[in-house]
Amino acid sequence: xxxxxxxxxxxxxxxxxxxxxxxxxxxxxxxxxxxxxxxxxxxxxxxxxxxxxxxxxxxxxxxxxxxxxxxxxxxxxxxxxxxxxxxxxxxxxxxxxxxxxxxxxxxxxxxxxxxxxxxxxxxxxxxxxxxxxxxxxxxxxxxxxxxxxxxxxxxxxxxxxxxxxxxxxxxxxxxxxxxxxxxxxxxxxxxxxxxxxxxxxxxxxxxxxxxxxxxxxxxxxxxxxxxxxxxxxxxxxxxxxxxxxxxxxxxxxxxxxxxxxxxxxxxxxxxxxxxxxxxxxxxxxxxxxxxxxxxxxxxxxxxxxxxxxxxxxxxxxxxxxxxxxxxxxxxxxxxxxxxxxxxxxxxxxxxxxxxxxxxxxxxxxxxxxxxxxxxxxxxxxxxxxxxxxxxxxxxxxxxxxxxxxxxxxxxxxxxxxxxxxxxxxxxxxxxxxxxxxxxxxxxxxxxxxxxxxxxxxxxxxxxxxxxxxxxx
Ligand code: AMP
Numbered sequence: 001x002x003x004x005x006x007x008x009x010x011x012x013x014x015x016x017x018x019x020x021x022x023x024x025x026x027x028x029x030x031x032x033x034x035x036x037x038x039x040x041x042x043x044x045x046x047x048x049x050x051x052x053x054x055x056x057x058x059x060x061x062x063x064x065x066x067x068x069x070x071x072x073x074x075x076x077x078x079x080x081x082x083x084x085x086x087x088x089x090x091x092x093x094x095x096x097x098x099x100x101x102x103x104x105x106x107x108x109x110x111x112x113x114x115x116x117x118x119x120x121x122x123x124x125x126x127x128x129x130x131x132x133x134x135x136x137x138x139x140x141x142x143x144x145x146x147x148x149x150x151x152x153x154x155x156x157x158x159x160x161x162x163x164x165x166x167x168x169x170x171x172x173x174x175x176x177x178x179x180x181x182x183x184x185x186x187x188x189x190x191x192x193x194x195x196x197x198x199x200x201x202x203x204x205x206x207x208x209x210x211x212x213x214x215x216x217x218x219x220x221x222x223x224x225x226x227x228x229x230x231x232x233x234x235x236x237x238x239x240x241x242x243x244x245x246x247x248x249x250x251x252x253x254x255x256x257x258x259x260x261x262x263x264x265x266x267x268x269x270x271x272x273x274x275x276x277x278x279x280x281x282x283x284x285x286x287x288x289x290x291x292x293x294x295x296x297x298x299x300x301x302x303x304x305x306x307x308x309x310x311x312x313x314x315x316x317x318x319x320x321x322x323x324x325x326x327x328x329x330x331x332x333x334x335x336x337x338x339x340x341x342x343x344x345x346x347x348x349x350x351x352x353x354x355x356x357x358x359x360x361x362x363x364x365x366x367x368x369x370x371x372x373x374x375x376x377x378x379x380x381x382x383x384x385x386x387x388x389x390x391x392x393x394x395x396x397x398x399x400x401x402x403x404x405x406x407x408x409x410x411x412x413x414x415x416x417x418x419x420x421x422x423x424x425x426x427x428x429x430x431x432x433x434x435x436x437x438x439x440x441x442x443x444x445x446x447x448x449x450x451x452x453x454x455x456x457x458x459x460x461x462x463x464x465x466x467x468x469x470x471x472x
Contacts, residue, residue: 278305
């Protein structure tokens, strides 16, 4: 990932998807293409595929969506037995082809490709150390720092170099690495970002989410464990555990917003979790209303859950334009307003004269919900009760989720009733953090909830003068 710029502060701005495959006898480039297509929701800014054929690594990457980046010819020209792929997302204007992944480098061991999802929290310090001892960098990515460190440790085997690198780097990382004849998958000791393994014939597939395994016909085997290095080559699959985690800290926001509902992450299916969040929301805030409508798609499963639990009819009151991506470059407020209208349109015939519960997954700045409430009122909706399947987002994420700077987070700056007034809703209900964690029963202590609780598993210090973050 990279350091983006927003509101004058340096802040991580990427969510990404990674994919890796070892499957001799198949078209690995094509399967990676399909795998990335399944992970497109994790990143729409750039896409890339690197393929290894035993002798060399070939790379194709560019800015754009997966089907825009690769033509059939490009894919067919990438031949080999192994591949890795990456989709990258950034909401800022700082997007650059240089930051597209996979990164492919030459080092003493040969060629090395890397695709990274997550965000390192001690990258500034590591980069300065590397620069002071002669390293050069071509991008601002923390992923390049990882490759540099691996290259520095390359007197030993690649696995040992990766292990040594894992001791140096801090923060969130799910990595796939590629050599001419080997695939390596790594998950940080806290397990912040997801990563899972599947089997495909005699080969293996690794991916950010299980939906990508399903898409390429791979059979889900298991999640990569926090702190685990999985090596896959012609001798099979090997696993090594490097750093014992102090605790697990899976990102809870993956379940709320980021991941696809058909994915199962760390044994919890995303759709099931979201449905239960709806049940929980109904138990905490049973509203007297005529209809439950979701903000599609991220609010849909929870809205269904809310309707199931309350018995209030579920309706598709907002129609989503399927051809608008998940996000949008939104340089001005005008553009943001337009973006919401382009994306979602209310169905007047369903909504007019009704008391409506509108369910969304989260409020970040309040732009979307404010616009949607106004649109519903314009359609003659009598009452709008806004229900969120997450607690208020009060803190920024430094582990790979794009949440706004704290100054822009509406819940960091306003009380509940002020937020309600600002979005124009008749009532406003956020799921409690306890209610969210209850979904996970005995596993409840294994999540990072920093954006809701302010408790950061890997400590982040933000000096007041620069606004830049660093690790203590
Ligand atoms: P906002 O309009 O800033 O309040 O953003 C809230 C909307 O953005 C909700 O509909 C969410 O589904 C969606 N959302 C939540 N988190 C993110 C994120 N990290 N990146 C992009 N969109 C998000």
